[in-house]
Amino acid sequence: MTSRTPGRPRTKPAEERRDDLMLVAERLFLEKGVDHTTIEEVTQGAGVSKGAFYLHFSSKADVIEALRTRFVQKLLNGIVEEVGKQQTDDWNGKLTAWAKACAMGYLNAARLHNLVFAAAPPPSREGLTNNILIDNLQQLLAAGSRERAWSLQEPAFTAIFLFNALHGVVNRNAIGDDSAKRTELLRNIEESVLRLVR
Amino acid sequence: MTSRTPGRPRTKPAEERRDDLMLVAERLFLEKGVDHTTIEEVTQGAGVSKGAFYLHFSSKADVIEALRTRFVQKLLNGIVEEVGKQQTDDWNGKLTAWAKACAMGYLNAARLHNLVFAAAPPPSREGLTNNILIDNLQQLLAAGSRERAWSLQEPAFTAIFLFNALHGVVNRNAIGDDSAKRTELLRNIEESVLRLVR
Amino acid sequence: MTSRTPGRPRTKPAEERRDDLMLVAERLFLEKGVDHTTIEEVTQGAGVSKGAFYLHFSSKADVIEALRTRFVQKLLNGIVEEVGKQQTDDWNGKLTAWAKACAMGYLNAARLHNLVFAAAPPPSREGLTNNILIDNLQQLLAAGSRERAWSLQEPAFTAIFLFNALHGVVNRNAIGDDSAKRTELLRNIEESVLRLVR
Amino acid sequence: MTSRTPGRPRTKPAEERRDDLMLVAERLFLEKGVDHTTIEEVTQGAGVSKGAFYLHFSSKADVIEALRTRFVQKLLNGIVEEVGKQQTDDWNGKLTAWAKACAMGYLNAARLHNLVFAAAPPPSREGLTNNILIDNLQQLLAAGSRERAWSLQEPAFTAIFLFNALHGVVNRNAIGDDSAKRTELLRNIEESVLRLVR
DNA sequence: TATGAATGAGCATTCATTCAT
DNA sequence: CATGAATGAATGCTCATTCAT
Numbered sequence: 001m002t003s004r005t006p007g008r009p010r011t012k013p014a015e016e017r018r019d020d021l022m023l024v025a026e027r028l029f030l031e032k033g034v035d036h037t038t039i040e041e042v043t044q045g046a047g048v049s050k051g052a053f054y055l056h057f058s059s060k061a062d063v064i065e066a067l068r069t070r071f072v073q074k075l076l077n078g079i080v081e082e083v084g085k086q087q088t089d090d091w092n093g094k095l096t097a098w099a100k101a102c103a104m105g106y107l108n109a110a111r112l113h114n115l116v117f118a119a120a121p122p123p124s125r126e127g128l129t130n131n132i133l134i135d136n137l138q139q140l141l142a143a144g145s146r147e148r149a150w151s152l153q154e155p156a157f158t159a160i161f162l163f164n165a166l167h168g169v170v171n172r173n174a175i176g177d178d179s180a181k182r183t184e185l186l187r188n189i190e191e192s193v194l195r196l197v198r
Numbered sequence: 199m200t201s202r203t204p205g206r207p208r209t210k211p212a213e214e215r216r217d218d219l220m221l222v223a224e225r226l227f228l229e230k231g232v233d234h235t236t237i238e239e240v241t242q243g244a245g246v247s248k249g250a251f252y253l254h255f256s257s258k259a260d261v262i263e264a265l266r267t268r269f270v271q272k273l274l275n276g277i278v279e280e281v282g283k284q285q286t287d288d289w290n291g292k293l294t295a296w297a298k299a300c301a302m303g304y305l306n307a308a309r310l311h312n313l314v315f316a317a318a319p320p321p322s323r324e325g326l327t328n329n330i331l332i333d334n335l336q337q338l339l340a341a342g343s344r345e346r347a348w349s350l351q352e353p354a355f356t357a358i359f360l361f362n363a364l365h366g367v368v369n370r371n372a373i374g375d376d377s378a379k380r381t382e383l384l385r386n387i388e389e390s391v392l393r394l395v396r
Numbered sequence: 397m398t399s400r401t402p403g404r405p406r407t408k409p410a411e412e413r414r415d416d417l418m419l420v421a422e423r424l425f426l427e428k429g430v431d432h433t434t435i436e437e438v439t440q441g442a443g444v445s446k447g448a449f450y451l452h453f454s455s456k457a458d459v460i461e462a463l464r465t466r467f468v469q470k471l472l473n474g475i476v477e478e479v480g481k482q483q484t485d486d487w488n489g490k491l492t493a494w495a496k497a498c499a500m501g502y503l504n505a506a507r508l509h510n511l512v513f514a515a516a517p518p519p520s521r522e523g524l525t526n527n528i529l530i531d532n533l534q535q536l537l538a539a540g541s542r543e544r545a546w547s548l549q550e551p552a553f554t555a556i557f558l559f560n561a562l563h564g565v566v567n568r569n570a571i572g573d574d575s576a577k578r579t580e581l582l583r584n585i586e587e588s589v590l591r592l593v594r
Numbered sequence: 595m596t597s598r599t600p601g602r603p604r605t606k607p608a609e610e611r612r613d614d615l616m617l618v619a620e621r622l623f624l625e626k627g628v629d630h631t632t633i634e635e636v637t638q639g640a641g642v643s644k645g646a647f648y649l650h651f652s653s654k655a656d657v658i659e660a661l662r663t664r665f666v667q668k669l670l671n672g673i674v675e676e677v678g679k680q681q682t683d684d685w686n687g688k689l690t691a692w693a694k695a696c697a698m699g700y701l702n703a704a705r706l707h708n709l710v711f712a713a714a715p716p717p718s719r720e721g722l723t724n725n726i727l728i729d730n731l732q733q734l735l736a737a738g739s740r741e742r743a744w745s746l747q748e749p750a751f752t753a754i755f756l757f758n759a760l761h762g763v764v765n766r767n768a769i770g771d772d773s774a775k776r777t778e779l780l781r782n783i784e785e786s787v788l789r790l791v792r
Numbered sequence: 793t794a795t796g797a798a799t800g801a802g803c804a805t806t807c808a809t810t811c812a813t
Numbered sequence: 814c815a816t817g818a819a820t821g822a823a824t825g826c827t828c829a830t831t832c833a834t
Contacts, residue, residue, distance in 0.1 A: 011812075011818050035233065038803060049820045054805070076334060083338065091347030092392060098338055099364055099391045100384050136274060140281065140296055149289030157386040161363045166297055168362020169355065186298050188355045193297045194290060196393050212793085236828060247795045249831085258829065410814085431629065434807060445816045447810085456808070472730060479734065487743030488788060494734055495760055495787045496780050532670060536677065536692055545685030553763065553782045560762020561755045562693055582694050584751040589693045590686060591790050605797050605833075632824060643799045648826070799831075803824105810820080 018056040020046040022070070025063045034064060134163050141197070150197035162196060216254040218244040220268070223261045232262065332361050339395070348395035360394060414452045416442040418466070421459045430460065530559050537593070546593035558592060612650040614640040616664070619657045628658060728757050735791070744791035756790060 012020075024045035028037040039060060043050050057063045082101035086093040138159035145152045152158050166189065210218075222243035226235040237258060241248050255261045280299040284291040336357035343350045350356050364387065408416075420441035424433040435456060439446050453459045478497035482489040534555035541548045548554050562585065606614075618639035622631040633654060637644050651657045676695035680687040732753035739746045746752050760783065 014818085017818090039805085040803080050804095050822095051806080051820055052818080055818070060804070079334065089345065089347075091342035091345060092395075094338060095342065095395060096388045096391055098335060099360070099387050136277065137296060140292060144289035144293060147287065147289060149287075150293075153389075154386050157367065157383075158390065161367045161386075161390050162297070164366020165359045165363035167366070169359045185355075188352050188359075189297050190294045191351075192356065192359050192394060193294055195396060196390060197290075197293060198393060210793090215793090237830085238828080248797095248829095249795055250793080252830070253793070408814090413814090435809085436807080446808095446818095447816055448814080450809070451814070475730065485741065485743075487738035487741060488791075490734060491738060491791060492784045492787055494731060495756070495783050532673065533692060536688060540685035540689065543683065543685060545683075549785075550782050553779075554786065557759045557763045557782075557786050558693070561759035564758020564761070565751065565755045581751075584748050584755075585693050586690045587747070588752065588755050588790060589690055591792060592786060593686075593689060594789060608797085611797090633826080634824080644801095644825095645799055645827080646797080649797070654825070795832105795834080797831105797833095800828100802827085805825100806823090808820100808822100810818105811816105812818095813816080 014056065017046075017048065017052065021048075021053060021056055022063065022067060026067055029064075029067075034060075134159050137163055144197070152197060158196065162193065165192070212254065215244070215246065215250065219246070219251060219254055220261060220265060224265055227262075227265075232258075332357050335361055342395070350395060356394065360391065363390070410452065413442070413444065413448065417444075417449060417452055418459060418463060422463055425460075425463075430456075530555050533559055540593070548593060554592065558589065561588070608650065611640075611642065611646065615642075615647060615650055616657060616661060620661055623658075623661075628654075728753050731757055738791070746791060752790065756787065759786070 021042060025037070025042045028041055028045065031037075039053050040050050042063075043053050046052075057066065079098055079101040082097045083094050086097050138155050141150075141152055141155035141158055144150050145155055169185070169189065219240060223235070223240045226239055226243065229235075237251050238248050240261075241251050244250075255264065277296055277299040280295045281292050284295050336353050339348075339350055339353035339356055342348050343353055367383070367387065417438060421433070421438045424437055424441065427433075435449050436446050438459075439449050442448075453462065475494055475497040478493045479490050482493050534551050537546075537548055537551035537555055540546050541551055565581070565585065615636060619631070619636045622635055622639060625631075633647050634644050636657075637647050640646075651660065673692055673695040676691045677688050680691050732749050735744075735746055735749035735752055735756075738744050739749055763779070763783065
């Protein structure tokens with residue numbers, strides 16, 4: 001009589017339903033990839049009808065967008081908070097706080113980030129071939145370390161770190177033919193790389 | 199016997215046909231994304247029938263794999279060559295050669311890399327939201343630089359460099375709960391980050 | 397606490413609501429076609445909830461029926477009134493009054509009639525291909541007129557008039573194989589057609 | 595024996611397949627209306643897979659268009675042929691030939707015409723309410739005939755003939771407010787109507 | 793080798809209608 | 814009288830893959 005009819009209320013606040021759907025979508029997208037997750041699977045997982053999905057999102061792409069936005073926002077909030085805890089003039093502290101908070105955010109979100117930004121990586125296959133590049137770089141780093149050229153405690157870590165830095169920096173500067181820009185890019189790369197190994 | 203119109207041979211060496219198909223596939227994948235490129239478009243572009251595709255590749259995923267392998271192999275060859283040119287004990291030279299060759303390879307391949315590893319993110323939208331993180335990091339780097347905490351000539355560059363390094367390093371260590379590993383990861387991150395800004 | 401915001405009454409006499417809904421439905425049906433007008437659009441236009449629609453009509457088809465009935469009734473009333481104004485024995489006056497009132501009714505209702513009777517043909521495409529028949533007929537009429545076979549002032553008008561008369565008369569007599577009926581139909585057509593051109 | 599493998603050839607000339615599909619589509623569209631005929635029903639009726647439909651038509655609307663074009667073309671051919679049989683200067687003969695051939699074409703095609711031009715009339719309901727207008731007109735015509743105002747042998751026929759002529763002529767001149775055009779339209783209507791009853 | 797007609801599972805999206813409140 | 818969240822059947826269209834020739 002209170003209204004708690006056994007069988008769960010068929011109607012929920014919109015916000016809650018939306019969250020349910022996003023939750024399930026996130027899980028399924030991560031498990032099977034966006035392309036191989038159907039709307040129906042999402043709604044079934046959320047215990048609603050297929051049509052209900054479109055009460056909250058205008059399309060499949062719309063959920064991804066929502067997931068993406070939410071993820072980035074949460075992460076940024078966390079970072080800002082951590083950085084704020086540092087002394088005003090402790091720049092190293094701030095920077096490492098930034099990096100750590102960012103890393104922790106990703107770690108906690110596990111593969112979600114990839115999902116949200118790359119829309120369905122071919123499951124697990126991703127890094128495999130990449131490895132032959134990273135392995136090669138790692139060998140170089142290890143060799144140089146052994147020769148005391150640098151002092152690296154974890155060549156494996158640095159290889160991954162550096163490879164991804166390179167990859168990203170190039171991606172965001174993908175300008176075809178501007179020779180001046182290329183030169184500058186390479187100069188920047190050189191400097192950063194050398195700092196990294198001391 | 200009668201229908202042998204003099205003109206292009208309708209039959210080509212398998213290797214050549216395969217290359218034709220890969221070439222077209224690569225171009226179309228880049229132009230419109232993997233998911234929105236059909237096998238038929240690929241075969242039409244290569245001037246062969248739809249069925250011919252399956253004479254050379256077992257599936258759509260198979261071309262992607264082939265494209266990926268070819269890309270990585272070429273890149274690695276180029277890198278090894280450049281590194282080989284350095285003096286045996288010039289480790290800094292070797293490392294920067296590695297980084298530069300890798301960067302150049304990507305630059306030359308432009309967006310191909312992304313394609314090959316991430317199976318077509320919805321074009322261009324990708325980095326947009328990411329930017330709010332990178333922007334934030336950039337501001338931090340710029341602020342610290344102004345205060346003479348570090349000597350960075352290009353905070354914008356470093357922000358991108360660092361963000362991607364972090365992202366990649368975390369992705370490849372995505373282990374849920376191993377607390378020891380997390381601690382070590384964070385320590386490595388801290389050290390690398392600090393080296394990066396001196 | 398009551399939530400009864402002073403303003404428009406949320407409740408209206410049934411008759412009025414029904415009229416509101418019919419009005420909006422008519423407009424939308426005309427603008428976008430029946431099939432592409434949703435109940436929700438209708439209720440939104442009328443400022444009521446979706447459910448309210450079903451308080452006044454049992455289904456979508458039901459509004460169309462209501463619209464149709466109302467249209468025909470109004471038109472008939474207008475015609476009867478005009479015809480009634482004529483002298484009792486002025487038959488030509490009565491007939492032309494009928495025809496004119498009918499024509500005016502349609503003109504005033506514009507495309508509504510079509511809508512109501514044909515359930516939204518894909519807008520505008522309708523007559524295009526028909527034209528090749530009417531054009532052909534018009535050429536015949538113009539040619540005969542030039543040769544003084546008939547005295548037609550507006551072959552274009554007559555072509556349309558006649559074509560539609562034929563079309564309608566056939567449609568309403570569409571009996572497959574009754575040969576006698578067909579013969580009579582053709583005789584009637586012949587007679588009427590000849591009268592039309594004198 | 596030559597190629598008649600039991601089990602029907604799974605592959606047919608495109609033209610033939612296309613015709614099969616159009617044939618089935620036409621029948622189903624007529625039986626149940628366009629909107630209530632699914633592509634799958636069409637392909638099942640033609641004994642092919644759903645996908646085969648899209649090998650020959652780009653969409654559902656495309657078949658309708660094809661059906662329409664084919665219908666009009668055939669009809670026009672028949673008319674032109676009949677008209678051509680008349681004496682060069684027998685204008686009445688030509689005109690009645692036109693009208694009869696057109697009528698016969700429609701009769702033979704039965705409801706196809708309607709279908710093709712109006713895209714699914716709500717089955718059978720169509721003329722019902724219209725009747726109250728036509729009935730009224732018929733009564734007027736019959737009354738005038740009894741009074742010897744006109745000499746109509748078939749008021750029922752003439753009522754339908756005239757009603758549809760009016761309807762069509764108005765539809766094709768549906769200009770909102772051009773008063774001059776309206777006046778002329780009414781004058782043309784008046785003249786034609788009077789000719790029709792002598 | 794090469795063809796291209798044929799397949800058919802697969803899926804996003806729409807919307808009339810219901811009903812608990 | 815009124816609401817609007819929820820339903821879920823219905824359907825057009827795509828496309829990777831097969832296979833008879």
